[in-house]
Amino acid sequence: MRPLIGLFxxxxxxALAGSVPIKTLVFSTATSTSYVEMIPQRPMNLTAFTxxxxxxxxxxxxxxxxxxxxxxxxxxxxxVWRELDGRLSFYMAGDPVxxxxxxxxxxxxxxxxxxxxxxxxxxxxxxxxxxxxxxxRKGHTVRAGGRVILGQDPDSFLGSFDEQQSFVGEICxxxxxxxxxxxxxxxxxxxxxxxxxxxVFDWESTELRINGDVEVAIREL
Amino acid sequence: MRPLIGLFxxxxxxALAGSVPIKTLVFSTATSTSYVEMIPQRPMNLTAFTxxxxxxxxxxxxxxxxxxxxxxxxxxxxxVWRELDGRLSFYMAGDPVxxxxxxxxxxxxxxxxxxxxxxxxxxxxxxxxxxxxxxxRKGHTVRAGGRVILGQDPDSFLGSFDEQQSFVGEICxxxxxxxxxxxxxxxxxxxxxxxxxxxVFDWESTELRINGDVEVAIREL
Amino acid sequence: MRPLIGLFxxxxxxALAGSVPIKTLVFSTATSTSYVEMIPQRPMNLTAFTxxxxxxxxxxxxxxxxxxxxxxxxxxxxxVWRELDGRLSFYMAGDPVxxxxxxxxxxxxxxxxxxxxxxxxxxxxxxxxxxxxxxxRKGHTVRAGGRVILGQDPDSFLGSFDEQQSFVGEICxxxxxxxxxxxxxxxxxxxxxxxxxxxVFDWESTELRINGDVEVAIREL
Numbered sequence: 098m099r100p101l102i103g104l105f106x107x108x109x110x111x112a113l114a115g116s117v118p119i120k121t122l123v124f125s126t127a128t129s130t131s132y133v134e135m136i137p138q139r140p141m142n143l144t145a146f147t148x149x150x151x152x153x154x155x156x157x158x159x160x161x162x163x164x165x166x167x168x169x170x171x172x173x174x175x176x177v178w179r180e181l182d183g184r185l186s187f188y189m190a191g192d193p194v195x196x197x198x199x200x201x202x203x204x205x206x207x208x209x210x211x212x213x214x215x216x217x218x219x220x221x222x223x224x225x226x227x228x229x230x231x232x233x234r235k236g237h238t239v240r241a242g243g244r245v246i247l248g249q250d251p252d253s254f255l256g257s258f259d260e261q262q263s264f265v266g267e268i269c270x271x272x273x274x275x276x277x278x279x280x281x282x283x284x285x286x287x288x289x290x291x292x293x294x295x296x297v298f299d300w301e302s303t304e305l306r307i308n309g310d311v312e313v314a315i316r317e318l
Numbered sequence: 319m320r321p322l323i324g325l326f327x328x329x330x331x332x333a334l335a336g337s338v339p340i341k342t343l344v345f346s347t348a349t350s351t352s353y354v355e356m357i358p359q360r361p362m363n364l365t366a367f368t369x370x371x372x373x374x375x376x377x378x379x380x381x382x383x384x385x386x387x388x389x390x391x392x393x394x395x396x397x398v399w400r401e402l403d404g405r406l407s408f409y410m411a412g413d414p415v416x417x418x419x420x421x422x423x424x425x426x427x428x429x430x431x432x433x434x435x436x437x438x439x440x441x442x443x444x445x446x447x448x449x450x451x452x453x454x455r456k457g458h459t460v461r462a463g464g465r466v467i468l469g470q471d472p473d474s475f476l477g478s479f480d481e482q483q484s485f486v487g488e489i490c491x492x493x494x495x496x497x498x499x500x501x502x503x504x505x506x507x508x509x510x511x512x513x514x515x516x517x518v519f520d521w522e523s524t525e526l527r528i529n530g531d532v533e534v535a536i537r538e539l
Numbered sequence: 540m541r542p543l544i545g546l547f548x549x550x551x552x553x554a555l556a557g558s559v560p561i562k563t564l565v566f567s568t569a570t571s572t573s574y575v576e577m578i579p580q581r582p583m584n585l586t587a588f589t590x591x592x593x594x595x596x597x598x599x600x601x602x603x604x605x606x607x608x609x610x611x612x613x614x615x616x617x618x619v620w621r622e623l624d625g626r627l628s629f630y631m632a633g634d635p636v637x638x639x640x641x642x643x644x645x646x647x648x649x650x651x652x653x654x655x656x657x658x659x660x661x662x663x664x665x666x667x668x669x670x671x672x673x674x675x676r677k678g679h680t681v682r683a684g685g686r687v688i689l690g691q692d693p694d695s696f697l698g699s700f701d702e703q704q705s706f707v708g709e710i711c712x713x714x715x716x717x718x719x720x721x722x723x724x725x726x727x728x729x730x731x732x733x734x735x736x737x738x739v740f741d742w743e744s745t746e747l748r749i750n751g752d753v754e755v756a757i758r759e760l
Contacts, residue, residue, distance in 0.1 A: 279337030500558030
């Protein structure tokens with residue numbers, strides 16, 4: 098049981114590290130014009146990734162909600178959705194992989210999506226709790242050269258937005274890695290750890306370009 | 319207090335576990351042909367056991383799901399089920415013992431089953447939380463000489479599978495001991511501790527024989 | 540981040556507790572005959588108390604369930620109930636105080652009841668989480684000279700049992716103090732701490748007198 102003392106000290110230092118101020122995005126109403134572009138830190142040709150965010154919405158019922166969109170000229174390279182029926186999904190240039198999980202709601206959810214090309218393993222994490230794995234797009238590569246936006250689903254290159262698919266609510270702490278992080282690492286970030294920092298997107302340093310009616314505020318994690 | 323326990327266990331796992339690579343089994347569709355045989359490390363004549371696994375499934379509604387099957391020539395020596403009505407159960411050569419507990423779903427559950435012949439005490443643990451105890455098969459002994467499979471329910475020796483009872487989803491970290499582990503030990507393993515290793519099945523070393531369409535992948539706990 | 544410190548203190552106390560063998564009582568069926576008498580360590584004239592237990596039951600729907608009964612010749616001195624509508628309550632010689640809390644179920648609940656005569660403050664703790672306080676029987680004293688039983692509600696002195704109010708399920712670790720323990724002490728015991736030991740009932744040493752069909756087994760906390 099000795100190691101637990103060490104764990105305790107780690108935990109206390111973590112807790113004492115205190116509150117971290119971060120930007121947060123509030124989309125107050127459904128629009129076909131408001132969105133935030135995120136500028137990646139490296140080209141987005143990816144054979145694996147972990148994408149995390151903190152998200153809350155009061156939208157419910159029969160409504161699609163776009164959570165993350167990465168589009169090149171002709172393809173939805175990586176789009177994350179809440180589907181009409183409440184399922185969560187992501188699409189990489191074609192049919193989606195879908196997960197029947199508890200619904201996003203007004204209390205914030207820490208959501209992560211992981212995928213690896215070699216095995217095809219795809220999984221979600223809601224508040225640190227892992228979903229079943231599914232096999233999806235084994236051998237596929239996400240292409241570089243597109244644009245990433247929050248708030249709208251582009252049906253053409255950064256355009257053709259549909260208000261009925263827009264995001265309404267709050268979204269923040271969007272981070273992305275070009276590897277699949279271990280379950281325990283994702284659980285740690287849910288619990289407040291700020292390491293490792295994302296190498297595709299690091300919310301604390303990524304450039305955000307605001308368009309339309311999006312409130313950018315600071316809160317303390 | 320549920321969320322508190324969750325946080326605490328996550329925190330402990332974070333600190334204790336580090337990341338551990340393990341094999342995981344994905345059964346993508348219902349079949350009457352896909353299964354995985356597990357080769358035990360010792361003869362399975364048992365007067366007590368703890369059997370644990372991590373399991374997730376999107377199957378719901380009126381559907382039986384086999385979770386673990388150990389069969390000798392004529393007997394279901396130890397079969398673990400999700401029943402038609404969502405209850406969890408296990409059968410040792412006859413009528414089952416049933417538990418009315420929260421349903422298995424797409425977010426992974428750490429499930430353990432314990433039984434001891436002397437007292438007849440049978441109990442489940444879901445994510446470290448213990449069920450009520452029931453008295454079941456006092457004085458009974460599980461017989462050696464059978465075969466253990468995941469994914470199908472053998473109604474004869476390794477045959478007569480029924481697609482409508484097959485497992486669909488993900489299952490991994492199946493470990494078994496020939497004793498009843500303490501509640502606190504099971505809670506520790508839910509939280510990510512990798513000790514004590516199973517002496518009947520140790521997922522990190524047990525030989526797996528794959529049959530049919532079962533994806534074997536590696537993930538990091 | 541403050542709550543994390545509390546979490547880790549709980550974690551450490553739990554981990555340091557190690558595994559503790561305790562007696563547990565399994566009431567397999569509804570009867571009007573099975574019960575367990577507990578012999579107190581001191582006279583039960585009480586102007587304050589904390590009463591804790593670990594309890595699990597699959598009974599649900601419209602059914603009263605007796606959880607603890609202390610009766611003198613003519614009075615229910617201290618009876619703890621799950622009411623018809625799922626609320627938890629306790630009665631001291633008259634009308635009850637009722638609490639609308641999550642229902643007892645098949646996964647074990649750590650339940651404590653506290654009351655103090657001077658302030659009249661009454662509260663419950665479920666898995667370490669405190670209910671609202673209510674004011675109840677200010678100035679009252681529980682009388683000595685009665686008998687304490689688990690499993691049945693005596694409508695006369697140790698008799699007149701009603702099968703429809705009997706306890707079915709598992710109950711153990713019933714401890715009682717003649718003071719109101721601090722919230723943090725109760726949370727510690729939920730998390731596995733074994734101190735302070737009860738001075739009215741200490742489950743590890745209290746004499747139990749078994750009547751009828753009650754299984755007494757040992758399990759490891």
